[in-house]
Amino acid sequence: MAKLTINGEPVEIDVEGATPLLWVLREQLGLTGTKYGCGIGLCGSCTVHIDGKAIRSCMVPVGSLTESQQVVTIEGLSPDGTHPIQQAWAELDVPQCGYCQPGMIMAAAALLDRHPSPTDADIDSGITNICRCGTYNRVRRGIHLAAQLREREKA
């Protein structure tokens, strides 16, 4: 039995503790926005936030998590798809196939929390997700645009 807090809601799941968070999200909780890409923490398609940090959920045994840790998935990033990253992504038509994008967006959102005005070097070191369609340049522009949108929101 695992007790978790997912997107602000407490949940109890009857599952083996060794099961990766990724598969609990996808198969027990129906939150399929978080994707399986490699299963070894390399591609970043499964990125979620745990206490605000971008974490590759395929590498997190669900038994290692506590109820007090806040897990946020792409479904919980914003109530209506209006997080500055999501707005910027829509404005620039960032996704191609879209499969890696939930992970990319979660990584970008965490980067923006860490670096409100990220430099290109911050983006280079902070975004290590694989996109085989090759959206990197729009992802970069999207992060810069999101930083501006967030500034504007604050102003």
Next chain:
Amino acid sequence: MSSQRVRISRRNFLITTAAAGAGLSLGLHLPSGHAEPPAPDQAPEVNAWVVIEPDDTVIVRIARSEMGQGTLTGLAQLVAEELECDWSRVKTEYPTPGQSLARDRVWGSFATGGSQGIRGSHQYVREGGALARVLLIEAAAEDWGVPPGECNVSASVITHGPTGRTTTYGQVAAAAALLIPPPTIELKDPEDWTIAGKPVKRLDTLDKLTGRQVFGADLQLPGMLNAAIRACPVFGGRLAGFDDSRVRKLPGVRAVLRVDDNAVAVVADTWWQAKTALDALPVTWDEGANASVSSASIDRMLEEGLAAQDAFVGNHVGDVDAALAGAAKTVEAVYGYPYQNHATMEPMNATALWTPDRCEVWCPTQNGEAALEAAAEAAGLPATRCEVYKIHLGGGFGRRGAFHDFVKQAVAIARQLPGTPLKLLWSREEDMLHGAYHPITKARLVGGLDDKGDLIGLRIRISGQSILAAVRPGALKDGADMITFQGMLPEGDHAISYTVPNLLVDHAMRNPPVPPGFWRGVNINQNAIYLECFIDELAHAAGKDPLEFRRRLMADQPRSLAVLNAVAERAGWGTPAPEGIHRGLAVVKTFSSHVAACAEVSVGERSKLRIHRIVAATDPGHAVNPQQIEAQIEGSFVFGLSALLYGQCTIKDGRVEQENFDTYPSMLMAEMPKVESIVMPSGGFWGGVGEPTIAVAAPAVLNAIFAATGKRIRQLPVRQLG
């Protein structure tokens, strides 16, 4: 350029009255058919391409698949352009292959490959949109009792000029569906386009930002079970046996099953349970004759082919042997290109529901009709009793078009569980071990220069694998695989960019037992490297500027010359580059488009390569959505440069050695160059977009590396310099 008058065949409006599925309804009625009123909750289908709801929502049917390349939006733009509908009210839907079968293939080909999505169907989808417009106007005119010629339409609103009366498409769609189409229609001059040709936003973006977009791997059906699979890692090997005594008791496990003659699957409540059990399952293989195949043994086959007497001829001009014998200077080089995996981010998957008299499959596929055929074959049922529901692909790149091994496996498992929906998902490791790999080839190139440094003879011998021989042997031409010669052919979609007075290009077909497949760009990837890098070698041997050397050979290819000149000018070729930066060029005609690139690189301490900028130009004839073309250029560079820098599947003991992204890396953000795109459609033809530019990234970078280091890299991948 001018508008185009088109005669309408029956096919354009042939409709059956059978309900075609959710959201569809009545068809347009054949002249001899009887009218059936639409059900109250269903919107009328004006024709096969267009459904209009009473609230003016326009649903455009798209037969080709969306896998990120933007075809869904581009095709909808073309239909909407001719339809003159309100673009903000356009939605899309996929017709199913089963509906297509039942309706005499009214939507044409479903195949989404070869950069054909738009260039292969623009004509009939535009006709579909134009026909629907004519019928909708006619229905309004009939209602008003006025001549249709007095009516015009804009953004789904029909206006009767003399009286100013208006109505909307939604109000007349049901009546339009009953009308008989005119014998001819006129298509717009592309110069008058207002929706097509514009950088409109994609129709499929928003759901990809919130997790709402359902991919095949995400599909959930009531009562569905999940399967993980392992096929014999040695190509051609078989499943000898397995001991399921232990894993049958593991949590959630429902069954351990043989799949065809070469694989075993575990079926469980969840996929994680299935995979965990499969990892614990003792399996024995009959590895067969290929267990001794290695990269070294394959290389020996290719080396032998480089020198072999017999070869298929792809392009032959003049007398190359005499030209080389009489040349003032000859240059020779051998290049090689390895096996590569598509490595779509979403691993292969399919969901199947089988009963003794029907089989349904949900899957990401680049070719719905081929998926239906595969499903029917595996189901042991006629195709008319099967159906395939297409899902957006988490990447395709050619892997999900000609090959539906994952569909056959899913059906083979579902067949052992009648009435239970079954989702098969490959692990990344399975996906890496059972690809349809970019074929392996080598090339020996010999060029002859006269005493003025002009190219007078060029001999190219390609040795290696044929895709068609493995995948579509019926498409071989007297045994030759003409696709092998992409970018080196005398004419057509993949014609050589240069006029060389004495030229021979031939192919010694050597087919190792590793399954090859179509891989984004197909053979232009390596052929462009072979030719464009070798042309660079020749230019340097002649003591000439690589741009000038190319230009002298391109008088017969003005469009290719135009894209080359465009990148040279934008990149500042001939002017000094910033310190430490070096430039390289490449130009290719492929998939009917003319593309060129100028790369700027630096090679720093410890041979660290940095690709700073690539200027790219493409002339695809018509540019349906320029901002999506730019996205495709950038994306194709990531695919092409990942291949250049890292992509390699090596073979040991008859199997692929690379099982995940740790040993099969892909380019990351930090390595991505700035890309400047020049989209320069010159009209008069329709070229591809998704693939062509992939061909120029790698050779432009390799030529720039030579400029930086004076060293030629002739075997891919680069991995490390020095």
